[in-house]
Amino acid sequence: MVRRIRLVLLAAIVAVFASLVAGPASAAGPTSLDRIHDRLLRHDPGAPLLIAAHRGQWRDAPENSLAAIRHAIADGAEIVEIDVRPTRDGHLVLMHDETVNRTTNGTGKVSELTLAQVKSLRLKKGLGGAQAPLTSHTVPTFEEAMLAVKDRAMVNLDKGWPVREQMYEVLRRTGTVDHGLFKGSPTVAEAAAFMAKDPAILYMHIINDATAGVVGTFPGRQPVAYEVVFDDAADPQVQPATLAKIREDSRIWINTMWKNLAIDHTDEASLRDERLGWRTVVQRYGASMIQTDNVEALGYWRDGGDLDRYGKLPGNRSIRVQAEDFAPGGEGVGYHDLDPNRCTVARLDEGVDICDLEGAIAVNWIRAGEWLKYTVTVEKAGVYDVSARVSSPYSPAGTITLDWGHTESGPFSIGNTTHHEAFEVQPLERRHLGKGDHEFVVRMNENAYQNFNLDYLQFDRVGR
Template sequence: MNPRIRIRAGAVVSAAALVLSSTVVSVVAAQTGTQQTGTQRAVGGGTPADRAYRDLLDHGPDARILTAAHRAQWRSAPENSVPAILAAFEDGAEIVELDVRLTADGVPVLMHDTTVDRTTDGTGRVDSLTLAQVQQLRLKKGLGGAQAELTDERVPTLAQAMRLAEDRGLVNLDKGWPFREEIWDVLVETGTVRNGLYKSDAPVDQVQEFRSTHRGAVYLHMITDANLAAVEEFGDDQPVAYEVNFDAATDAVARRPFLDRVAARSRVWSNTMWNGLSERMTDEASLIDPLRGWETLVRSYNTTIFQTDDVVKLERWLGTGTGDPLPRGAVRVQAEDFLPGEGVGYHDLDAANRSNLQMRPGEGVDIQDVDGAVSLGWMRGGEWLTYDVEVPRDGTYELSVRASSPYSPAGAYTVSFDDGAPSAPVEVWNTTSHAKQELQRSGVTQRLTKGTHTLRLALPEDAYQNWNLDFVQLDPVRR
């Protein structure tokens, strides 16, 4: 590990400043002042985009760790939308990752898929629709999907996105290499050549030909074991970064000697959105323990750029060293820690675990790994779970669940304490993905005394149920 890791806002941590707890070793930032985000943060003069560009070119041992927001801040707005771009920068990302496609009339627009079906109220291939037709479509909430709620947002052009980014930060132009000339025209027109980050795994000679004829183009290269020789082929003219993807730590691109050579002249970009991009070192694993993801990628894999689906929580870790800390006075119980015994501690309609984690052999509750999060799946009406919760002090508490579902309705539950009457049904939100969980407040409050209480979560039989449960949380109600 480097003896010094640049974290945020000029904060530097020495090896001696690493702190050990019973379950976590975390990098803790020694903050030198109040951290700022978004357009307020422009240390060293100029705009936040100036700072992000200077930081991107810094490959030194104290290089600042940069955050790239996958499809922008889709947790706040539709993916690849104007408000998602603004939210990503405001939440602290230096880079937004956006997906580029061409319309039938050759205009670069923001769209991840080859079709508009998943993320809009339309159908058809992007390249079969004109710009006018594409801009008539309404974007769906979050990551979209068949049952995601429609919004009033429209599909942006790349030019719109680049004008937003001009003073705010950088844009990773994903899927854009086949349209590099059309993208270049947009970057020149909007005065944002240095803001746009080209990316591909194309043959090196093709990349170098483009770079030689497009002065100022910023480029990063994608590598796996299949094309790791590209690092040597670039010679002295290295890309600003390498997006290193590996599904096993034994892959050649994941080995430290190779990564040391890469990091000596470029930045190492790691993707943590789901399993198989950086083995199993994901956002979700990092929230449980940063050593399972983000922190180990910095320490052992030379990562200095993270592409994430959890901008806010990654930024918090960069500033504090904690993954998903429990709020002061709150109680959290992991979903898989239900009380034992069919018909006593739980009731499940299937006799066997239908999911992929056999954590509690002989019990029928469906425990699963969802990109690093241990959660319960196959939720069905008529099932129930009980938990022991240790309340730290007398008070009134509100219950929340961290849950996920791509469906509307997703499901519902009731909650009761100490064999009391159940609450009214609480609806589970559509998070637009089974793998993307959100903490959802229930509005159910309960007065509890200090000590152990039993909580029962029950799924009404008359409600459609198809959601995942990560954990249950009780937060003190402060008046």
């Protein structure tokens, strides 16, 4: 027994010594980047779906900011899409537009500003816009972005093909060549020549109606992926033979942020019904990489989640009332609308502006003095948090009250979401609701500016 104890102690001492020599266990094992890189290079039918965050997680931080990159990775994106542009004095910074006007408190073209001038600016919330609030975040350099992502995720390098050589030098200097996914639509010869300079370079070729024929014509090493852009199921780049040829050597990247990138198969359409978006681009068009503005929702679906339950509390504790499901009866009974229809995709014989915003069916063109009547059916009595999924680029976006018949609650302010298509759930009130039907009216206050879009109202039971 004593000898056995001594042997166990000796083995433990040897193990501790070995760990000290080798360093932390994480240093010896594969990094997150290693796993993502291995998956990227797979293009077989069982290759796992990879998620790319469009401009980072701009729902939590300004687009193309370091915080947006970190949030995207934390929310499950394996790839973060960023936009790279050169300054007047030759530095690379992250900026989608040619100018800094939309996303910062400055003005002017990036190419006409020095790095110091760009760095002095502050980024605006989310997708920016004229009335978006300022944040404390600043514009990152490309090098700062790569250091932030190192060993954690890959980066899709948008807008950067003209400065690919300079980007490559930054990647080489930071030890992140295998983190960058270069992309563009140059000639095959130009793209092949760039790939040939370093076997670690990863390249994705963009194809559309006019360039579908380049698939399979690359000499030697093939692109790691093709970004397939299409607005019609009859387009040559999404015909079965072309897609099959891509899959022989490469992955298929499809964008679902807005329409005409993949017909109408958008993120917002997916949230209504997976068959309208993500399921179709995966099953019909073979997408093995999806770029999205809804990272968490796509990850939830990819992992087997039911999108009908996404954003709801577990255990049937949430009720959703769609904005277009206002009461019947017409003008003055089920609703009051002050202007002629600007768009109508539902309830065509009535006067409410029901629009399709990149796949979200919502009430739009809301104006002061209008109202909508609804009924919420409560199966279990309790305390409910009432919220609204809304969007608007304005500050203030609107002010509403909820009229419950005998009581009225509010006013509630609708916050700026930084874009008409940037929907977010905003809290309104907490109230007790008994079992049964409850009729209520959403009133747009007459003495307040109103310009927002309403997707749905949600009731989350949080107590008895």
